[in-house]
Amino acid sequence: MPTLEQIQTKMKQLQTQADALIAKKAQAAVDQIRKIMLAHGLTTEDIEAKAKAKRETKAANGSTSKVKMKAASSLKSKAPPKYLHPKTEATWTGHGRAPAWIAEVKDRSKFLIAGAEATVAASVGTASKAKTVGKKAAAVAGAVGHRGQRTGPQPAKYLDPKTGATWSGRGPAPAWLAGAKDRTKYLIG
Known part of the structure; x- marks a missing residue:
């Protein structure tokens, strides 16, 4: 009967053989893809643009998973998205509960969308000014507030x-x- 060490040695050898076969198949696939790309004059940017367009049409037709639907719904929200996941292209406005892909991240700056910080700051400033003006006008006019009661x-x-x-x-x-x-x-x- 073989010992534990012999079995572990055999497992390591088999794992090495499996890794070599996987690498060989992957290289063959990459070679075939490069051959097709060269034959048709395509670049990786062309392929990514087509894939992105296909994802967008799927999202428009409603045949997406719940994760992608949440990402699409965050784009339709009133606030513009502030954070973007680079791989899944899911977005988050920075309001409400943080999605799982950014919840545990300590430095969220790498997920910031370029120019989103200034846009968000400007919109927040405008919204807070409008609220302040509205509250002052309500106080002056003796306006009715929450549940029909006067405020102030x-x-x-x-x-x-x-x-x-x-x-x-x-x-x-x-x-x-x-x-x-x-x-x-x-x-x-």
């Missing part, structure tokens, strides 16, 4: 005659009013 500071409805403290009636009642059985005597005008 409210006029006082209750007054403590002893201390002069006031309460608008929103939020938790202060201690001087919380224990009162009849709040009407604290009402202002």
